[in-house]
Amino acid sequence: MYSDKVMDHFEHPRNVGEIDNASGSGTVGNAKCGDIMKMDIKVENGVIVDAKFKTFGCCAAVATSSMATEMIKGKTIEEALALTNKQVMDELGGLPPVKIHCSVLAEESIRAALEDYQKKHA
Amino acid sequence: MYSDKVMDHFEHPRNVGEIDNASGSGTVGNAKCGDIMKMDIKVENGVIVDAKFKTFGCCAAVATSSMATEMIKGKTIEEALALTNKQVMDELGGLPPVKIHCSVLAEESIRAALEDYQKKHA
Amino acid sequence: MNHKMIYLDNAATTAVRPEVLDAMLPWFSAHYGNPSSIHAAGREAKIAVETARKQVAAAIGALPQEIYFTGCGSESDNWAIRGLADVAKGRHIITSAIEHHAVLHTCEYLEKKGYEVTYLPVDEYGFVSPQAVKDAIRGDTILITVMTANNEIGTVEPIAEIGAIAKEAGIPFHTDAVQAVGAIPVDVNAMNVDMLSMSAHKLGGPKGVGALYVRKGLRISPFIFGGAQEHNRRAGTENLASIVGMGKAIEIAAAELEEHGKRLTKLRDKLIGGVLKTIPDVRLNGHPTQRLPNNFNMCFRYIEGESLLMRLDLAGVEGSSGSACTSGSLDPSHVLLAIGLPHEIAHGSLRLTLGLDTTQEDIDYVLSKLPGIVQVLRDMSPLYHMDKAKENA
Amino acid sequence: MNHKMIYLDNAATTAVRPEVLDAMLPWFSAHYGNPSSIHAAGREAKIAVETARKQVAAAIGALPQEIYFTGCGSESDNWAIRGLADVAKGRHIITSAIEHHAVLHTCEYLEKKGYEVTYLPVDEYGFVSPQAVKDAIRGDTILITVMTANNEIGTVEPIAEIGAIAKEAGIPFHTDAVQAVGAIPVDVNAMNVDMLSMSAHKLGGPKGVGALYVRKGLRISPFIFGGAQEHNRRAGTENLASIVGMGKAIEIAAAELEEHGKRLTKLRDKLIGGVLKTIPDVRLNGHPTQRLPNNFNMCFRYIEGESLLMRLDLAGVEGSSGSACTSGSLDPSHVLLAIGLPHEIAHGSLRLTLGLDTTQEDIDYVLSKLPGIVQVLRDMSPLYHMDKAKENA
Numbered sequence A, B: 001m002y003s004d005k006v007m008d009h010f011e012h013p014r015n016v017g018e019i020d021n022a023s024g025s026g027t028v029g030n031a032k033c034g035d036i037m038k039m040d041i042k043v044e045n046g047v048i049v050d051a052k053f054k055t056f057g058c059c060a061a062v063a064t065s066s067m068a069t070e071m072i073k074g075k076t077i078e079e080a081l082a083l084t085n086k087q088v089m090d091e092l093g094g095l096p097p098v099k100i101h102c103s104v105l106a107e108e109s110i111r112a113a114l115e116d117y118q119k120k121h122a
Numbered sequence C, D: 001m002n003h004k005m006i007y008l009d010n011a012a013t014t015a016v017r018p019e020v021l022d023a024m025l026p027w028f029s030a031h032y033g034n035p036s037s038i039h040a041a042g043r044e045a046k047i048a049v050e051t052a053r054k055q056v057a058a059a060i061g062a063l064p065q066e067i068y069f070t071g072c073g074s075e076s077d078n079w080a081i082r083g084l085a086d087v088a089k090g091r092h093i094i095t096s097a098i099e100h101h102a103v104l105h106t107c108e109y110l111e112k113k114g115y116e117v118t119y120l121p122v123d124e125y126g127f128v129s130p131q132a133v134k135d136a137i138r139g140d141t142i143l144i145t146v147m148t149a150n151n152e153i154g155t156v157e158p159i160a161e162i163g164a165i166a167k168e169a170g171i172p173f174h175t176d177a178v179q180a181v182g183a184i185p186v187d188v189n190a191m192n193v194d195m196l197s198m199s200a201h202k203l204g205g206p207k208g209v210g211a212l213y214v215r216k217g218l219r220i221s222p223f224i225f226g227g228a229q230e231h232n233r234r235a236g237t238e239n240l241a242s243i244v245g246m247g248k249a250i251e252i253a254a255a256e257l258e259e260h261g262k263r264l265t266k267l268r269d270k271l272i273g274g275v276l277k278t279i280p281d282v283r284l285n286g287h288p289t290q291r292l293p294n295n296f297n298m299c300f301r302y303i304e305g306e307s308l309l310m311r312l313d314l315a316g317v318e319g320s321s322g323s324a325c326t327s328g329s330l331d332p333s334h335v336l337l338a339i340g341l342p343h344e345i346a347h348g349s350l351r352l353t354l355g356l357d358t359t360q361e362d363i364d365y366v367l368s369k370l371p372g373i374v375q376v377l378r379d380m381s382p383l384y385h386m387d388k389a390k391e392n393a
């Protein structure tokens, strides 16, 4: 059902945690639906130098969070804003159809963190 | 489904055939329903000394015909008239419920032959 | 018994092929996960079910997602007809007089619920006329259901032509292909069918598992409500081992179809020819060539089918009959009556259906025994006596 | 994987017991007659089916002729409810909010057809109140259907009391005993039930075969129309080998019920006790003692069930969860919501259901692994973080 890459990111999620004094931070989803993602980013000179997440959710939610943090590190704000959940899924080798909705949260949480950053630095 | 005794009478039916110059003779059932029995009897001094049958019908019909001929041989007219299909069935070790209607023909054909005899000798 | 039994009742059910049983065995006690479970055991079970779905789809030219596993061929028939009726707007159904009871009794049930059903007659060979189907179509016709091949007399119906008519009229077309799949070429697109019923135990698979093909886009109600199995359309924990067996059996049957069909056709024709040559007062039921490769069905005048069967059984040959007494009902086979046989002749029918392991020797054996058995029964029959007396008069 | 898998999902499905598989094996390829055929092969198949029918009847205190074999537990549920509704005069049905989907979705279907259904609430343990059943009865109530034991939280319902109420009111009473038969004592007369659903694969038998008990004299419509199988009430060639397996499995399960139940209860309580002792923020679902001997169901706050399951799976333990994500739906288990859990807690449920081969060591292993896995997931959870921050504030 899940690809090896999904399972790898689920079993060994990259960048779990929080960033003290994060440049931007966003939480999306809600516990009622069974998925919450919190994303912290650290931005230096317009580039995302660190990203950490916490996720309450299923295997697909954890893996996409993990993969998404990996993908945005080193990207500029503009590049990161252009990241889609489709790209994250592709990078994970795909997800079962019923799980696609879980992957949307990764894109949304990054956007939320970036917006938070932009608001603070506007 | 059938008792050993039914199978024995089916496989080796007793008294198949016809009696030349029978004292009485009766045919019951009809081909449309899948069962016809013809019974010939020879009566001497009020006693059935021989009985022969021909049957178009299933295993149960053949076996009850065969058994019935055996049972009436040596009986008086009155005794033979008192024979029921239940007795024939019991003597055969029973029949499956869906086959009971087939056994009725044996009793009926004996009655028909006896009535024929009585008519001729009335 | 001093010799092996010769099983010639393969239209009733077949043995599970050894390769099929081998394929099934791991899925009972070793790998027994519920395909709906998300753990490893569940996931491997799911893959096994999906593999079988592909095998079934491939055998009839369908897509895997158009195949739904069921509990038997009868369930497939019931589901197709009632599932469609449940969501359709009109109330008229067209079928034939020689369908299997799974179709006929379902139609009769729907009649009680207010539907109208046209039971098309068949000709002396058992053919449904495509033109008659066309003429029966009304504005409120919701479904046409005609079997691919008849289970008693083996007649293969002109399904592609009926399918084309249904398609042109825009009416969903179901076919009961329980006897056809694995026996003759079946392709849902070539045949223009929208639903098609199958059953594993007729083609070397296990009993208790069937499938319904439902063309993509056709909406029917679920038949069994419950869990989300079978894309939410047929609830119940998947019949894992049996589904695996059905996939394997249909795959093998499809691969061997041509070779196997040729071999059986030869044996069948030898059997029919042999009986026609050696036994008088017989009649072949069904069409001489447009019939299932393994189907022999003849009537033996003056004798009753069950007696014939039982005597054959005692001689080591297992077959079946359309006589009333074999079914425990009062009337002989509705199929034999539909092709115009009088009751008394229909009672004397014998069906022998050949299988994978039927040999030349088996056929020779039957041909050596049958004339004697028929004669014994005829000698015992008052009808034979009366008729022959008339002839000689 | 460096150790064997520990299968704790026996409520989803069980392995076929070796003795059961042995009993089934002859009926696939060696003895494969159609029980409706009258030849020798058919007759021996018929006897095998009737033997199994007696075994099933004996296990629940019924008469053999009150047992009808079906294709699965879901079919039994669908048939009981729709078969009764089809012939009954009224239009009101009483059921509970925690039934299996095979019952609930069938009731919902009937609602669309104009029936009215009362879904009785349950208390925090999942108990249906007999008094509530009584109060819900109306003049047009045609059926009461309440499950014997719940498949998720294991709660055993007061069926005998509900049965007595139904009997007094003269309303047919159906119970879904799919999880109960073979696990706890079940007797149709002591429980006053008129119909009872079973499924073989929950008790050491094969998947794809079930049975419905229908009390003598109770009239319901057939569900699958066709041949005259199962006293004319359930068509379809009998699922021979599986029926034999079901008979054997239920016979063994009934014989071992007490001993087996005691052993499992001990293990279950050890597991529940161990978790309560070592992991904070957990909740036992269902009643502490009025539950199936093999059922563990707990919620782990702050974490989501599928993640928990997958981590357990990686650690070699196979279980299930009522989280939305495990079912592919958006809502967590209707049962957990019905006992009053908020969504976010219901998402974090874990069900472990013990089986025949579950050992003390298996339980110890789970207890050794679970705390660490829960902690990893909690450390990853934003909810845990927020709540703990609040607590410390």
Ligand SMILES: Cc1ncc(COP(=O)(O)O)c(C=O)c1O
Residues within 6 Å of the ligand: C235, C236, C237, C238, D011, D072, D073, D074, D075, D077, D100, D102, D147, D149, D150, D151, D176, D177, D178, D179, D199, D200, D201, D208, D210
């Ligand atoms: C309580 C209950 N009822 C019905 C069913 C359905 O049984 P089956 O999967 O055999 O259709 C199940 C199991 O899935 C169950 O646990």
Ligand SMILES: Cc1ncc(COP(=O)(O)O)c(C=O)c1O
Residues within 6 Å of the ligand: C011, C072, C073, C074, C075, C077, C100, C102, C147, C149, C150, C151, C176, C177, C178, C179, C199, C200, C201, C208, C210, D235, D236, D237, D238
């Ligand atoms: C033409 C046809 N349709 C339907 C069926 C029913 O199949 P099953 O016995 O698997 O329910 C059969 C066989 O019995 C059949 O021959």
